Amino acid sequence: MSQFRLDRTAFKGQTAEEASASHAKYYKTLTWQERLRIANYLNSIAYNYPENNPPRLDRTKFSVRARG
Secondary structure, eight states: OTTOOOOTTOOOOOOHHHHHHHHHHHHHTSOHHHHHHHHHHHHHHHTTOOTTOOOOOOGGGOOOOOOO
8 A cells, every 4th residue: 555655764762652652642633444444454464465355254164053
């Protein structure tokens, strides 16, 4: 996704707590649709699949049982 690129010139030395607060504040300004789009992009990178074509769920790995 070309709109999410790492800006290597924008670096600010900070602690993990400061970074966490800074990121939380930024993401709270986004709409839920934008946050969902970012999550989809990050999942596609993490699990190595095309962004708009996620893998299908392998339903043979699951079974349904009646509770009772």
